[in-house]
Amino acid sequence: MRLGCVSGVTVYVHWTWFLLAAMAVELRPAEVTAAVTLVTLMSVFGIVLLHEFGHALACRSVGGRADRIVLWPLGGVAFVQPPARPGALLWSIIAGPLVNLILIPVLTVLLWLSSGNGAGAWHKTRDVLELLWSINLALLVFNMLPVYPLDGGQTLQAILWFMIGRVRSLRVSAVIGLIVGVAAAGLMLFWKQEFWLALIAVFVVMRSWQGLRMAKVMAAAEAMGYEVEER
Ligand SMILES: [Zn+2]
Incomplete structure (x- = not known):
């Protein structure tokens, strides 16, 4: 609406x-x-x-x-x-x-x-x-929290971008998001039974997976001399 x-x-x-x-x-x-x-x-x-x-x-x-x-x-x-x-x-x-x-x-x-x-x-x-x-x-x-795609994770990505470039910074932060997201989803669902928090963790996993795929596309495009728009 x-x-x-x-x-x-x-x-x-x-x-x-x-x-x-x-x-x-x-x-x-x-x-x-x-x-x-x-x-x-x-x-x-x-x-x-x-x-x-x-x-x-x-x-x-x-x-x-x-x-x-x-x-x-x-x-x-x-x-x-x-x-x-x-x-x-x-x-x-x-x-x-x-x-x-x-x-x-x-x-x-x-x-x-x-x-x-x-x-x-x-x-x-x-x-x-x-x-x-x-x-x-x-x-x-x-x-x-320094977990992609939360603001802290994307801040980390931007800082890493200065040091190791765009593709690698996205890859590193997305992997962190993926690991923390999977662990948090399991913890919230099976141990704490916190449905809402588990849902947020699943969202983190999905977006991190997208981030990793995006990094792959960007790397391929950069190798061919193109630039890719993120998101
Ligand atoms: Zn925000």
Whole structure:
């Protein structure tokens, strides 16, 4: 579903996101109201959206293409196509987590402002802000894990690109993603029974496999003197 267009970037939300919202409201703890659950969900949605805009606007600032953001229950995807330079990739990727980093002091100040002795709605605001503070930090830490295709993994790829070239940097980071992804999927599915985390791990494996195939295509094309557009 198309939500709107800001600075030439069109934002879409996948229908499964509404399914998640309905599930979260239905399965909320007894002491939490439906309104608080929805406000929290919308705020997380906002944080993810800002993160994706970080990627999209940074990519555009270095002359790349970024015209679409899709939000779905496991997070968001900014479809960015930075120019084939390691510096351009590095900036387009790191700008997302940078938004979460900037949000830490912003949320801290908001939390501090709401820490009066008020009751009722005021108290709920503080609870939601506390939760958002932790979620924002968790998103930052998780995204910066050096596992392809997470932001940390792609940051590693961009740094390696400076040193060992584009194809090998992609190959190394995709192999790391593949190994960690397979291990995490097995662990989450058979040991911890964490379905959502297992799903993320499967996504990591699939994207890493794509990355490896892409590296193969790029290597063949480079051998013939062509340049390949990534993604
Ligand atoms: Zn990101």
